[in-house]
Amino acid sequence: MKSKTVIKNTKAIVFLLFLLISQKDIQAQSGEFKTYSKFDFVSGEKVVAFENFDQDQIGDFPAKWNTNGSGEIVLIEGTPGRWLKINSNTTAFPTFVNNLPENFTLEFMIAANPELNYAARFIAIIFTPNTEQKKLFTANFPSRVRASFTPLKGGRGKTSVDMYGADSKAIAHNEITTDKFCLPQKSTVKVSVWRQKTRLRIYLDEEKVWDLPTAFDASVGYKKVVFGTSNLTSNMAFYISDVRLAVGAPDTRSKLITDGKFTTTGILFDSNSDKIKPESYGILKQISQVLQENPTLKVRIIGHTDSDGEDTNNLDLSKRRAASVKANLSREFSIESSRLQTDGQGETQPIAPNTTPEGKANNRRVEFIKL
Known part of the structure; x- marks a missing residue:
């Protein structure tokens, strides 16, 4: 009789622990x-490009991307999935993205080594009408929109958006500080980009950091998405993962x-x-x-x-x-x-x-x- 009582009490304790853990998960x-x-970011209705590098081997550069520098697929301890490591002064882009409509969303993860000093070092994403490979490997091509992310140390990073005209000259430069991508506290961040005709919104995790009504030129047909890094020391690199392009509101x-x-x-x-x-x-x-x-x-x-x-x-x-x-x-x-x-x-x-x-x-x- 006593053993049955013990079993019942044990089951009750296990059930209560399960409820407690479940409640904590719900609260979290x-x-x-x-x-x-x-x-207020809402992903596009149809996914037209998705890249998590699952089809590539660790240590290889992804088969469906192109670059003028060096990079490889790696794992980052403590973070899920595979990442594309991009080294110094490197341009890399997915070859399967060849058209960016007036309305699209682009989401991706970026990371930096939290132990290093990335002062004045950045990773950028560029939207451009150019499709010629040689031009994509140069930093000075026309009619581009560039968003940069610099994970400074000391609890504050910075992000900027630059627009360039058909003559490749800068039209506007915008820059703010943010704690969403900074070292060593926040070395990984989700970036969400939302284009609606000329308007550009960019979110870092849950925070809207940019809302620019005329970032894109309505007369330009943007085609390619390009990732680029600034000059980095030999032990520095940036990482990207889970690239998701979707269209339609x-x-x-x-x-x-x-x-x-x-x-x-x-x-x-x-x-x-x-x-x-x-x-x-x-x-x-x-x-x-x-x-x-x-x-x-x-x-x-x-x-x-x-x-x-x-x-x-x-x-x-x-x-x-x-x-x-x-x-x-x-x-x-x-x-x-x-x-x-x-x-x-x-x-x-x-x-x-x-x-x-x-x-x-x-x-x-x-x-x-x-x-």
Whole structure:
């Protein structure tokens, strides 16, 4: 009798510990979302380029990129995924990006060695109409827009945006300080770029650092995305990862109310997890606003995955991710859970081939179906 009582008490303790851990996880995620409460960035509707370097070997330069310098795929201790290490005075660009429409979003991670002094050393991203390889390898090409990021020591870094005319002469220079990319405290940062015709917005993690209404020239057709580094010492390097280019502004309200279906690739999760990344806040807020403005509207949330991994695991993951979206809308935006149903289809309903990184990125999606 005593042993049965001990077993029951042990099970009760384990269950309470599970609840406590779960509650802490929920509180932690809720805290992350509160940090992003002013984050209004929303990823483009369709992913047209995606690069996480999974198809390349460690130590190699990525096969679908070109460069005039040196670089290699590496792992960074304590951070997930693979990174492209870019060395001194190096230009590198994805060869598969050849057109930048009037409206696009570009997201990527950048990192620097936190132990080094990067004073006056920077990594830049450049948008240019040039497609000729030789010109792309020079810093002095016309009609470009350049955003630079310098991780200074002492708790403050800086970022700048420069615009150049058709004669390659500088039109404008803008510069501010930021604590989002600085050493040694913050050596890794998520960069989100949003172009809407001539307007340029740039976010570092949850903070909007740039909102320039006339950064892009409306008469210029921008084609290429180029990454470049300044002069670095031999032990310095910058790193980039998870490059994601998407096009089209999602029209959440029209598609959900009129068409009865809204699909997004902008709700992001940790790898093989149902934990929603906080940078998904913008699109979740848009969805919640549609639900708040239409109090009788009910939806079914359906999760989808790519084909990596086992079928049964993907089905379970898709269901858990849909449930996580429901919980988030209820917890963070006060949407009644009774208005939200969930389901998951795993990898069974692809909308693109699972043979390319872009196809996989588009298949990792969440659908909202009007009931």
